[in-house]
Amino acid sequence: MDMVIILGLWKRDKNNAKNKSVANGEKSEAGSISSTLSKNIDLFRNIFRDDDTFIVRNVENQNNKSIKCCILFMEEMIDTTVVSENILRPIMQDNNLKNNNDILNQFQNRVITSDNIKKSSDVNLLTNSILKGDTVLLLEDSSEALIISSIGVKSRAIQEPESEKLIRGPREGFTEPLMINLSLLRKRLETPDLKFKFINLGTKTNTKICICYLNSLVNRKILNEVETRLKSIKIDGVLAGGYIGELINDEPYSPFKTVGSTERPDVVVGKLLEGRIAIIVDGTPVALTAPHLFIEYFQVNEDYYINYYFSSISRMLRILGFILTVSVPAIYVALMTFHQEMIPTPLLISISAARQGVPFPTIVEIMLLLIVFEILRETGTRMPTNIGQALSIVGALVLGQASVQAKIVSAPIVIVVAISGITSLMIPKIQGAAIILRVIFLLLAAFLGFYGLIFGITGALLHLCEMRSFGVPYLLYLTSMNPYDLKDTIIRAPLWNMKKRPKLISTDNMVRQAIGRKK
Amino acid sequence: MIKRLFCTLLMLNVVAGLCTGCWNYREINQMSIVAGAAIDKISDGKYKLSVEIIDLKTGGVEAKVHSKKLECYGASVYDAIRNAISINANKLYWGHAEILIISKDVAKEGIVEILDCFSRDPEPRLTIDILVSKEETAEKILDSQSITTEVRTFEINKMLDLEKELEKSPKVEIYEFINSLGESGISPIMPVIGLTKNSGQETSQLSGTAVFKKDKLEYMFDQEDTKYYLFVINKIKGGILNVKGGADNITLKIIKSKTKLKPVYNNGKLYFDLNIKTKTSLSEINNTTKFGNVKDVQKIKAEAQSELKKEVENIIKAAQNEYGIDIFGFGKSVKQDIPDLWKKIESDWNTVFKNVSVSVNVDIDISNSGLLSRKIMMGD
Numbered sequence: 001m002d003m004v005i006i007l008g009l010w011k012r013d014k015n016n017a018k019n020k021s022v023a024n025g026e027k028s029e030a031g032s033i034s035s036t037l038s039k040n041i042d043l044f045r046n047i048f049r050d051d052d053t054f055i056v057r058n059v060e061n062q063n064n065k066s067i068k069c070c071i072l073f074m075e076e077m078i079d080t081t082v083v084s085e086n087i088l089r090p091i092m093q094d095n096n097l098k099n100n101n102d103i104l105n106q107f108q109n110r111v112i113t114s115d116n117i118k119k120s121s122d123v124n125l126l127t128n129s130i131l132k133g134d135t136v137l138l139l140e141d142s143s144e145a146l147i148i149s150s151i152g153v154k155s156r157a158i159q160e161p162e163s164e165k166l167i168r169g170p171r172e173g174f175t176e177p178l179m180i181n182l183s184l185l186r187k188r189l190e191t192p193d194l195k196f197k198f199i200n201l202g203t204k205t206n207t208k209i210c211i212c213y214l215n216s217l218v219n220r221k222i223l224n225e226v227e228t229r230l231k232s233i234k235i236d237g238v239l240a241g242g243y244i245g246e247l248i249n250d251e252p253y254s255p256f257k258t259v260g261s262t263e264r265p266d267v268v269v270g271k272l273l274e275g276r277i278a279i280i281v282d283g284t285p286v287a288l289t290a291p292h293l294f295i296e297y298f299q300v301n302e303d304y305y306i307n308y309y310f311s312s313i314s315r316m317l318r319i320l321g322f323i324l325t326v327s328v329p330a331i332y333v334a335l336m337t338f339h340q341e342m343i344p345t346p347l348l349i350s351i352s353a354a355r356q357g358v359p360f361p362t363i364v365e366i367m368l369l370l371i372v373f374e375i376l377r378e379t380g381t382r383m384p385t386n387i388g389q390a391l392s393i394v395g396a397l398v399l400g401q402a403s404v405q406a407k408i409v410s411a412p413i414v415i416v417v418a419i420s421g422i423t424s425l426m427i428p429k430i431q432g433a434a435i436i437l438r439v440i441f442l443l444l445a446a447f448l449g450f451y452g453l454i455f456g457i458t459g460a461l462l463h464l465c466e467m468r469s470f471g472v473p474y475l476l477y478l479t480s481m482n483p484y485d486l487k488d489t490i491i492r493a494p495l496w497n498m499k500k501r502p503k504l505i506s507t508d509n510m511v512r513q514a515i516g517r518k519k
Numbered sequence: 520m521i522k523r524l525f526c527t528l529l530m531l532n533v534v535a536g537l538c539t540g541c542w543n544y545r546e547i548n549q550m551s552i553v554a555g556a557a558i559d560k561i562s563d564g565k566y567k568l569s570v571e572i573i574d575l576k577t578g579g580v581e582a583k584v585h586s587k588k589l590e591c592y593g594a595s596v597y598d599a600i601r602n603a604i605s606i607n608a609n610k611l612y613w614g615h616a617e618i619l620i621i622s623k624d625v626a627k628e629g630i631v632e633i634l635d636c637f638s639r640d641p642e643p644r645l646t647i648d649i650l651v652s653k654e655e656t657a658e659k660i661l662d663s664q665s666i667t668t669e670v671r672t673f674e675i676n677k678m679l680d681l682e683k684e685l686e687k688s689p690k691v692e693i694y695e696f697i698n699s700l701g702e703s704g705i706s707p708i709m710p711v712i713g714l715t716k717n718s719g720q721e722t723s724q725l726s727g728t729a730v731f732k733k734d735k736l737e738y739m740f741d742q743e744d745t746k747y748y749l750f751v752i753n754k755i756k757g758g759i760l761n762v763k764g765g766a767d768n769i770t771l772k773i774i775k776s777k778t779k780l781k782p783v784y785n786n787g788k789l790y791f792d793l794n795i796k797t798k799t800s801l802s803e804i805n806n807t808t809k810f811g812n813v814k815d816v817q818k819i820k821a822e823a824q825s826e827l828k829k830e831v832e833n834i835i836k837a838a839q840n841e842y843g844i845d846i847f848g849f850g851k852s853v854k855q856d857i858p859d860l861w862k863k864i865e866s867d868w869n870t871v872f873k874n875v876s877v878s879v880n881v882d883i884d885i886s887n888s889g890l891l892s893r894k895i896m897m898g899d
Contacts, residue, residue: 253521337544341614341644345673348552348615349584353575355548362546444532446544455531463524 032121037068037140044072044136047127054130059091066099068140071148077133079152086113087135087148104142112137116149128206155180161263161285163428166302173263178208178282184265185212189272193217199230207238208282212268217275217506222470226277226290241286244279248290251467255433258469260292267301275506291469291505293476295489297430298322303492312491319490321423322430326437328423329366330445330453332416336362338449354410363446365409369417370442372399374435377421472504548575551609554586555618555672557657558596558633560625565592568599569658570611571672586670588661596636613643618672619693620650620712622657626729626736634697634734645694648679651729651736653713660712664720671723675712678725686749686758686773687742688725700734703865704850707731711739730846738842740834747830750795751847753778760799760883764822770803771823774886782853784860791849791877795827801888810894816885824881831879843873 033040041056048054053075061067071087090111097106108117120126121144126136133151158180161173174181182196197211209230213223229248238244241261250258262268263285268278271289279288298318303311335343336351343351358365376395383391404411424434437460444452467474477485487493488502500510551572559567567590574585589607593599603611619637621630637643652660665671679690688710699707708728715724727741728748740748749755755776762769776797783790801810801819809815838846850868854861864871 251520253524336547340545340547340612345552345615345617348547349573349575352547352552352573353584355546356575358548452532455534459524459528459531462527466520466524 031123033123033126033138033143033145035141035143037070037138040138040145041070041072043123044127044130047123048130057088059088061094061097062092063095064097064099067097067103070138071135072130072138073135073150074130074133077131077153078135078150079133082114082150082152083135087137087150104139104144104146107137107139108146112146112148114148114150118147119144120147121145131206153177158184164263164267164301166300166305169302169305170264170266172265174265174280174285174287176283176285178210178280181265181280181285181287182210182212185268185272185278188265188269189214194272197227199227201230201233201235201244202238203234203236205237205239209238209244210280210282212272212278212280212287214272214275217273217501217509218277219275219505219507222291222472222505223277225470226279230279238281239283241279241281241284241288244281245288250469254463254467255436256294256430256464256467256474258290258292258467258474260289260296261286261429262289263287264301270301270304273512274501275509291472293469293472294464294467294474295476295478297427299488299492304495308492308494315492316490318427321426322434325420325423325426325434327441327453327457328416328420329370329438330441330456332412333362333366333442334445334449334453337446351410351412354412357407358410359408362413363442365413366417366442369409369413370420370438373417373421377425476502476504545610549609550612551589551603551607553611553613553616554670555616555620555661555675557620557622557652557661558625559622559656559658560628561592565594566596566599566625567592567658568596568603569661570600570603571661571670572607572611573670584669586672588658590658596633597640600636613640616643616647616672617676618650619647620652620657620660620675621709622652622655623729623736623739624655625657626651626709626731629734631700631734634693634700637693638697645697646692648676648710649691649693649696650675650710650712651739653711653726653739659714659721660723662721663714663723664717666717666722675723675725679710682725683756684758686755687727687746689728689745689749689754700731702851704845704852704854704861704868705848706844706846707734708846730842730844732844737844740837744834744837747827747834748846750776750778750827750831751780751793751835753780755797759802760797760823760827762819762823762826764819764826766805766807767809767819767822768803768805769801769808769819769823771799771883771885772802774798774800780847780849780852782849782856784857789853789860789864789871789875791852791875793831793877793879795831795879795881797827797881797883799823799883799885801885804894806894806897808894810888820883820885823883823885827883828879828881831881832877835877835879839873839875843869845869845872849875849877 033043044054045056054072055075056070056072058068058070069091071083073083090113091107094111097103097111104119108119120129126145126147129147130136133153135148135150137146137148139145155177156175158172158175160171164173172184174184186194191214193215195213195215199209199211200206201209211223211226211230226248230244233244233247235243235247245257245259245261246252248259260271262271265287268287268289272278276289276291279290281288298315300314300318303315340348355362360368376391376399379391380388400414403409404414420438424431424438427434437456441453441456444456446452448455464475465473465479473479477489480486485503487498496513499513499515501512503510552575554571554573556571557569559569561567570589570591571586572589574587589603589611591599591603591606593602600611600613619633621633625633637647638645654660660675661671663671665674667677668674679688682688682690689708691707691709696707696709699705708730710725711727711729712723713726714721715726716722725742727739728745729739730737746755746758755773755778758773760771760773762771776795778796779792779794781792781794783792804810808819810819835847838844845868849872850861850865853864
């Protein structure tokens with residue numbers, strides 16, 4: 001009986017959703033404009049009714065009063081100098097305007113000094129252009145209108161990204177407008193081989209999305225797959241790159257991402273040169289890259305800009321950091337509560353002494369502190385920067401030192417959580433997965449000791465081995481026994497030694513560099 | 520995908536539950552860490568177990584490691600261990616125990632049940648060092664003053680570990696004892712520990728070797744003899760050799776030493792070749808010793824060789840004549856090298872051992888003379 005009610009509710013909900021989508025669906029304003037100016041003005045006034053930023057401006061030529069025209073634009077989207085200097089002034093002050101059938105061409109070719117002018121009669125296109133910041137020029141007795149580029153939206157300057165710092169290397173980061181981001185890429189890849197393909201997503205936001213790739217390097221199958229997945233998105237709004245990343249992910253339930261993200265144009269160019277595809281979303285300073293492999297979490301652009309010995313060491317440290325952050329609390333709990341034999345005697349004695357008088361079991365203690373650490377981390381991310389000092393005082397002194405002195409937690413636990421926390425900050429991109437794995441391993445270790453931990457690790461490895469990113473195995477190269485494949489994994493081989501692109505990603509064009517100087 | 524992953528994890532967890540051996544969730548502050556124990560017997564035949572536990576009552580950051588003695592009684596060793604709960608409230612944790620001292624009275628009656636208890640239980644390690652106490656009770660050793668650490672048994676363990684610099688006492692772990700107990704052709708031995716005076720207080724001292732016949736203590740010999748005994752069984756890793764020839768008093772430091780024991784069966788007669796090859800360096804000479812050229816070095820070498828040969832022959836003779844117990848593993852070497860012969864003489868080995876002749880060859884090499892190339896000169 002209950003089942004039926006629940007099913008009924010679910011059905012009703014589904015029906016409601018259907019009705020809503022119909023109600024919300026836009027009435028398509030398909031059609032063309034007429035040749036009467038006043039009618040066309042009324043048409044657009046109707047489309048943009050109740051919108052006070054929509055401006056209709058009637059214009060007359062001072063020499064030829066018979067020419068009646070009108071420009072339409074959105075006040076907040078346009079560059080006022082462009083509209084007044086390049087559109088209004090030429091129309092008003094031109095001396096040779098003839099009122100004949102050719103007048104639209106005269107405007108387009110001779111009068112208006114704007115870099116991008118299009119003719120169109122499609123109401124939809126005209127509406128979208130106005131929304132984008134273009135100016136639409138309507139003319140009496142003309143069934144076509146001119147779309148004049150006049151976009152003037154202000155944006156942030158190009159800055160160094162806060163989330164991906166480096167010491168040596170380019171400091172430019174992506175910013176919000178798509179075109180500026182594309183210019184940053186084009187600047188670095190001066191080749192016609194670089195292709196930008198646009199696609200608009202979001203039924204409401206109509207966000208422009210650009211697929212970037214190098215035509216001769218890209219794997220066609222992956223490119224097609226990316227395009228299919230992008231086209232299958234039917235969402236009302238795309239506010240950031242993360243939307244796209246989540247919607248085209250291969251493994252929607254996995255904590256690991258199969259689409260990479262970066263704020264740095266040099267990183268994107270590096271990925272493009274390996275045959276990968278970048279997806280840039282307008283309004284987001286983040287580019288998505290696909291396919292994204294597990295090892296890319298540990299690769300940093302600076303690895304390739306500095307000495308390869310040093311970058312290999314840093315990369316090993318990053319991998320070690322990931323291993324530590326997920327397993328140190330679990331190993332500690334397993335050692336302390338199951339396998340006391342494995343600890344050196346003096347260490348056992350000192351930890352045992354430190355735990356005297358602590359009221360909670362080890363697992364509760366460590367969970368408490370881990371949660372406190374995550375709270376501190378989240379607070380640190382969200383709070384305004386100018387009150388940061390208060391957090392560090394509370395975090396370090398009150399929660400760390402005082403809780404040990406008050407015997408709420410034991411000192412070794414603080415060390416363990418600190419190691420786990422610091423190492424998790426070393427690779428910020430994998431943090432989400434690390435937190436989940438850490439807790440799973442910790443619980444397994446608390447119930448089953450090292451057995452549990454080892455089975456947890458086995459499960460995580462099985463999951464990683466099973467994953468694919470756009471058809472490419474997620475652990476590509478890491479599971480390989482061939483030393484040639486390991487050149488850009490745990491170590492970063494010298495650049496003169498990496499002569500080929502990653503296999504499976506750039507299938508058609510494997511050779512990265514010809515044999516140059518002999519080493 | 521998610522279903523498959525879930526099933527895999529579920530299966531793994533079920534398997535994990537079945538695969539666990541000895542495990543239990545226990546907090547380290549709820550158990551008493553045992554450092555070592557001494558075993559005695561009281562008048563009515565019950566075992567008396569004196570356990571040294573780490574005392575953590577103080578706790579906290581500035582905790583100092585102390586030890587405490589816990590006395591418990593039982594009809595068997597394991598019974599005594601469990602009885603400790605009735606006075607201690609914490610379960611004893613034997614995973615880090617290092618030392619087991621057995622009193623000589625218990626050892627004379629046989630120690631096989633003690634060995635059984637400590638090797639059958641999963642908690643104590645088979646690498647616990649096992650010793651015989653020379654004093655009337657083994658407990659006295661635990662009561663003696665410790666010098667470097669607060670924990671008596673840890674100090675004894677360190678002393679045993681550092682014996683490789685001194686080589687006057689063997690180091691025997693429980694599994695080694697059990698192994699040689701089960702083997703034919705060699706009798707098990709154990710280090711001996713006794714008490715001595717140090718700045719007015721009683722402290723413990725390693726003092727020689729105890730010889731067992733089966734699991735019963737037969738006799739003990741002292742530290743000096745132990746050194747030559749260790750030469751025979753090829754266990755010398757360091758230590759020193761004192762050579763006294765006339766007015767000379769020379770001390771040689773052993774760098775390394777290798778002993779090869781070879782049984783030879785010739786014309787129906789069994790004898791053993793014992794070749795000792797020792798590399799030493801000079802560490803001390805007195806002023807009357809001549810030390811200037813190759814001849815002098817040869818002379819010192821010859822003296823040292825004859826002295827070592829004499830001592831080694833003595834210890835072998837003593838074992839053969841006084842007790843007739845094969846502590847050197849001569850029988851074992853016959854078993855390994857001439858198995859056909861061993862089958863014939865195995866039943867009669869004790870009498871064969873008493874009369875077998877051993878030819879000892881010693882080769883001592885003095886490789887350097889330290890930082891001084893000659894003796895210290897004295898003027899007026």
